Amino acid sequence: MLQEKILSFDNLLNEVINQNLCNRCGGCVSFCSANGIDALKIGKDGYPEYADKDKCLEDGICYLICPKTIELEEEIKDKHNWKYPIGNWEDIFSARSTDVEVRTAATDGGVVSSLLLYMLENNFIDGAIVSKRTETCGRIPMIAKNRTELLNAAGSFWAEATHLDELGNVYSSCFPVIKVIKDSAEKDMKRLALVGTPCQIKAIRKMQAMNIVPSHLIVFTIGLFCMQCFTLDDLMKQNFAKKHNIKIEDIEKVNIKDKLILHMKSGLIIYIPLEEIEQIAHDACLACSDFANDYADISAGGLGSEDGYTSIIVRNSIGKQIYSEALYKGYVQNHVETICNSKDKDNKLINIIKDFAIKKKIRTEQKINSAGK
Ligand SMILES: Cc1cc2nc3c(=O)[nH]c(=O)nc-3n(C[C@H](O)[C@H](O)[C@H](O)COP(=O)(O)OP(=O)(O)OC[C@H]3O[C@@H](n4cnc5c(N)ncnc54)[C@H](O)[C@@H]3O)c2cc1C
Ligand code: SF4
Numbered sequence: 054m055l056q057e058k059i060l061s062f063d064n065l066l067n068e069v070i071n072q073n074l075c076n077r078c079g080g081c082v083s084f085c086s087a088n089g090i091d092a093l094k095i096g097k098d099g100y101p102e103y104a105d106k107d108k109c110l111e112d113g114i115c116y117l118i119c120p121k122t123i124e125l126e127e128e129i130k131d132k133h134n135w136k137y138p139i140g141n142w143e144d145i146f147s148a149r150s151t152d153v154e155v156r157t158a159a160t161d162g163g164v165v166s167s168l169l170l171y172m173l174e175n176n177f178i179d180g181a182i183v184s185k186r187t188e189t190c191g192r193i194p195m196i197a198k199n200r201t202e203l204l205n206a207a208g209s210f211w212a213e214a215t216h217l218d219e220l221g222n223v224y225s226s227c228f229p230v231i232k233v234i235k236d237s238a239e240k241d242m243k244r245l246a247l248v249g250t251p252c253q254i255k256a257i258r259k260m261q262a263m264n265i266v267p268s269h270l271i272v273f274t275i276g277l278f279c280m281q282c283f284t285l286d287d288l289m290k291q292n293f294a295k296k297h298n299i300k301i302e303d304i305e306k307v308n309i310k311d312k313l314i315l316h317m318k319s320g321l322i323i324y325i326p327l328e329e330i331e332q333i334a335h336d337a338c339l340a341c342s343d344f345a346n347d348y349a350d351i352s353a354g355g356l357g358s359e360d361g362y363t364s365i366i367v368r369n370s371i372g373k374q375i376y377s378e379a380l381y382k383g384y385v386q387n388h389v390e391t392i393c394n395s396k397d398k399d400n401k402l403i404n405i406i407k408d409f410a411i412k413k414k415i416r417t418e419q420k421i422n423s424a425g426k
């Protein structure tokens with residue numbers, strides 16, 4: 054009888070990382086370090102690599118939880134009641150934070166930061182995994198425990214952040230006792246919210262489907278819409294700076310809706326069609342078909358909302374509970390014209406989002422088909 058092939062990190066290397074399909078979510082490393090196996094680490098370039106191959110248990114869990122493998126796909130679809138083309142949804146709103154300071158720091162309406170603030174201040178979570186901007190337009194994942202830390206992380210810059218690795222590092226205490234003592238400063242944090250792109254949320258959902266540490270600490274997920282990821286450096290290399298006569302350091306804020314929007318310090322706003330930036334999308338993004346963050350509790354993006362507002366998709370009962378409490382307690386306010394629930398099939402906002410989700414799926418199919426030729 055043929056023995057079933059045991060999968061290991063070698064398979065991830067061959068099928069995902071070496072094929073440029075890894076989006077550096079850090080999920081595989083997070084599992085490995087949180088469980089004290091420590092066979093993997095994040096390398097200098099942000100990609101996972103062996104820390105010590107001899108420690109690898111070859112249990113294949115890193116392979117199963119990677120958002121770029123098809124493993125567990127059907128399980129999470131079932132669990133989250135997935136429907137074409139944007140997953141399950143209950144309500145959709147265009148909304149903004151009521152807090153002017155949050156709105157000023159935010160990418161769109163600051164709803165993501167205000168929902169996190171509501172959860173922190175009302176003891177629903179002990180911390181939120183977010184990512185703060187660095188000087189060089191990158192991001193560093195961090196656990197925000199208060200308003201100041203949340204404000205530092207608000208707003209978007211276009212680089213991936215290895216959130217799930219942060220979770221693994223901080224919560225490696227969950228398994229080996231010695232590390233619990235070492236990480237005592239963090240050990241009372243048992244309930245976390247996670248903000249992430251669809252690939253990051255999918256990795257955590259796969260971990261949760263298998264009940265593996267440290268995913269049990271994530272009690273709420275806010276998923277950002279995502280057409281693709283790229284760095285501003287990549288953008289500048291595309292003769293873009295020359296064409297628009299700008300410098301990267303003059304960019305004050307980056308946003309993406311149906312176009313990429315650059316707000317310059319001078320007040321100038323530059324709109325770039327998404328087709329123009331597709332050439333600099335990572336291969337991993339071109340093979341990714343989730344736009345609306347289908348498995349989050351609440352999804353958020355700028356698409357379809359007027360400037361200064363966030364489009365919010367509430368997907369399940371926990372999402373409904375948090376959103377309605379934050380609304381009731383005055384953390385967020387809805388834009389009156391776009392309130393809609395899942396019974397309204399013809400709402401303009403949901404249709405715009407569905408159209409984009411379908412566009413992304415078609416792009417992915419084309420990419421996969423052309424790679425197979
Ligand atoms: C890589 C990326 C691609 C996106 N693509 C689209 C798109 O195509 N269309 C669209 O409508 N919206 C897109 N968004 C979402 C949009 O930019 C806003 O983040 C969203 O509308 C929430 O706005 P807000 O003002 O409510 O959030 P804020 O209150 O500003 O909070 C934003 C939160 O996102 C976190 N964050 C920022 N960057 C990252 C990152 N790289 N990885 C993980 N977390 C991060 C911050 O730490 C913060 O907690 C994208 C966001 C990102 C990060
Ligand atoms: S789990 Fe994330 S970091 Fe690890 S190989 Fe897959 S995409 Fe890359």
Ligand code: SF4
Nearest residue numbers: 252279281282338341
């Ligand atoms: S396009 Fe997909 S792979 Fe790329 S950052 Fe967004 S969710 Fe991740």
